[in-house]
Amino acid sequence: MNTDASELNRRREAVAALGSGLRRLTESAVRSTADPETLRRLADEAEKLAADLEAAGRRPLGAIPELDDLRIGQRTFSPVTGAGHPSAPPVIVERNENCVRGRFTLGFAHEGPPRFSHGGVSAMILDELMGWAARTTGSPSMTVDLAFSYRGPVPLGVPLMAEAEVTEQDGRSIRVEGRITPESRPEAVLVEASGRFVTPEPEQISALFPGLEHLL
Numbered sequence: 001m002n003t004d005a006s007e008l009n010r011r012r013e014a015v016a017a018l019g020s021g022l023r024r025l026t027e028s029a030v031r032s033t034a035d036p037e038t039l040r041r042l043a044d045e046a047e048k049l050a051a052d053l054e055a056a057g058r059r060p061l062g063a064i065p066e067l068d069d070l071r072i073g074q075r076t077f078s079p080v081t082g083a084g085h086p087s088a089p090p091v092i093v094e095r096n097e098n099c100v101r102g103r104f105t106l107g108f109a110h111e112g113p114p115r116f117s118h119g120g121v122s123a124m125i126l127d128e129l130m131g132w133a134a135r136t137t138g139s140p141s142m143t144v145d146l147a148f149s150y151r152g153p154v155p156l157g158v159p160l161m162a163e164a165e166v167t168e169q170d171g172r173s174i175r176v177e178g179r180i181t182p183e184s185r186p187e188a189v190l191v192e193a194s195g196r197f198v199t200p201e202p203e204q205i206s207a208l209f210p211g212l213e214h215l216l
């Protein structure tokens with residue numbers, strides 16, 4: 001391993017460590033029953049921590065973190081899969097030929113109805129996993145149409161699986177199907193999704209993502 005690779009690994013591990021600490025903090029905050037004085041004291045400490053992070057350097061809007069690989073969908077700070085994101089589960093993804101599978105467990109930070117996931121969280125997870133599946137075609141694409149059927153509530157604190165696969169490709173249009181199930185009962189579909197992803201024309205890519213064309 002060369003020095004650059006080991007430096008990237010050190011950074012990856014440190015980003016994941018901060019993400020993990022922040023996820024614990026987020027979960028503790030949304031579950032907290034602390035009294036107002038304790039909450040105010042901790043709020044001051046959180047503001048100081050944020051100021052320290054800001055002072056240590058920030059990337060500008062549109063800059064791609066060096067740890068990302070957009071060609072497979074990997075984003076370090078994705079709200080779905082990013083080890084560095086404070087509210088990502090994060091979903092751990094395996095890629096196969098034309099499909100992807102993600103494993104995750106949701107917490108209080110993702111709650112909608114009591115004890116169950118917010119429907120928008122399930123939708124966000126499926127959108128991203130279906131985007132990764134669409135990328136297995138070799139073309140970068142964006143969601144243009146996505147529909148969900150919520151067949152059963154998605155429980156918090158239970159290992160879950162999200163799967164997405166490409167079912168059709170016609171020119172720039174890629175059709176993808178997805179689902180969320182309990183990991184222990186893959187036949188029990190809780191959320192089903194069907195979506196269409198479109199590969200922008202090269203000039204649209206240049207207009208939307210100037211300077212990033214070679215990364216997509």
Ligand SMILES: CCCCCCCCCCCCCCCC(=O)SCCNC(=O)CCNC(=O)[C@H](O)C(C)(C)COP(=O)(O)OP(=O)(O)OC[C@H]1O[C@@H](n2cnc3c(N)ncnc32)[C@H](O)[C@@H]1OP(=O)(O)O
Binds near residue numbers: 144205
């Ligand atoms: C290059 C990307 C890099 C991204 C790299 C990130 C990598 C790592 C992250 C991985 C994770 C992924 C994350 C999840 C994926 C997101 O969430 S993407 C974000 C949400 N999506 C968007 O913001 C897309 C917004 N839409 C657009 O900007 C434009 O529709 C596009 C995609 C540039 C296409 O524009 P266009 O070429 O003008 O589209 P247009 O010719 O009107 O339509 C093309 C075809 O799509 C159809 N279509 C268009 N809109 C719709 C619609 N709403 N419903 C049905 N059909 C439609 C049209 O009918 C047409 O079909 P045909 O006539 O060809 O049969």
